[in-house]
Amino acid sequence: MTRPFAKAILIFMPDIKANLESVLQRISRAAFSAGKNPQEIKLVAVTKNVPVDIIEQAIQAGITDIGENRVQEAEPKIDILKAKYPNVTWHMVGHLQRNKVRQALDYFDIIQSVDSVRLAREIQAKAEAKVVPVLVEINTSGEETKYGIPVNSIVDFLKTVLSFNNLSVQGLMTIAPLVDDPQKARPYFRKLKTLSEEIKKLNLPNVEMKYLSMGMTDDFEVAIEEGSNMVRLGRAIFGQRPPKR
Numbered sequence: 001m002t003r004p005f006a007k008a009i010l011i012f013m014p015d016i017k018a019n020l021e022s023v024l025q026r027i028s029r030a031a032f033s034a035g036k037n038p039q040e041i042k043l044v045a046v047t048k049n050v051p052v053d054i055i056e057q058a059i060q061a062g063i064t065d066i067g068e069n070r071v072q073e074a075e076p077k078i079d080i081l082k083a084k085y086p087n088v089t090w091h092m093v094g095h096l097q098r099n100k101v102r103q104a105l106d107y108f109d110i111i112q113s114v115d116s117v118r119l120a121r122e123i124q125a126k127a128e129a130k131v132v133p134v135l136v137e138i139n140t141s142g143e144e145t146k147y148g149i150p151v152n153s154i155v156d157f158l159k160t161v162l163s164f165n166n167l168s169v170q171g172l173m174t175i176a177p178l179v180d181d182p183q184k185a186r187p188y189f190r191k192l193k194t195l196s197e198e199i200k201k202l203n204l205p206n207v208e209m210k211y212l213s214m215g216m217t218d219d220f221e222v223a224i225e226e227g228s229n230m231v232r233l234g235r236a237i238f239g240q241r242p243p244k245r
């Protein structure tokens with residue numbers, strides 16, 4: 001028997017605490033199977049389309065890092081939540097338009113989605129006295145629909161960005177292609193890990209490879225097995241995204 005009403009409640013009132021517990025267990029299991037300490041894997045809760053009261057439940061359940069993908073949607077939420085929870089770290093994870101950089105720098109603590117020299121230059125210009133932690137988004141699949149620096153341009157990119165002293169490159173980020181089986185995402189995660197190892201060897205000043213941000217709801221365990229230490233999870237914590245309000 002289907003019960004549409006009960007189902008609607010489940011979708012719109014997710015049990016955040018239970019979801020989070022189960023996610024943390026899955027992260028631990030994947031970490032152990034990769035021979036890693038689960039504590040080293042940072043969980044970023046991605047809250048696009050999630051209302052403030054639900055985000056608040058996640059914070060109360062222990063979430064410390066939150067990702068949003070649109071400046072405009074994030075601003076009013078961050079305004080409310082920063083006042084109450086000043087210690088939360090806010091991650092910009094979506095494509096950032098250059099005309100939104102100033103606002104983004106006011107609201108976010110780290111920009112995970114630096115995907116062009118032009119954007120990096122704009123951040124450099126607008127950061128003023130701040131040093132902005134950034135990750136470089138890499139288009140590991142080469143899909144034309146995806147943002148990100150092509151794998152074979154990353155060294156040139158980093159050499160250009162070296163002189164931008166308002167940016168602190170702390171790692172790489174990627175979005176794997178949508179696939180029916182998470183195993184099929186493995187080569188892209190492996191590629192990002194290899195790339196980060198190659199960049200480390202170059203010893204570029206002002207470039208750290210501290211974070212490998214890869215893995216979302218459908219593929220985070222495979223990503224962790226391949227060396228991810230930062231997973232960005234939306235649906236695994238909040239359930240299917242509710243329609244935009």
Ligand SMILES: *Cc1c(COP(=O)(O)O)cnc(C)c1O
Nearest residue numbers: 046069093216217232233234235
């Ligand atoms: C939405 C989003 C996520 C989270 O996606 P889920 O599949 O819901 O876990 C992670 N990263 C980025 C860049 C996103 O836009």
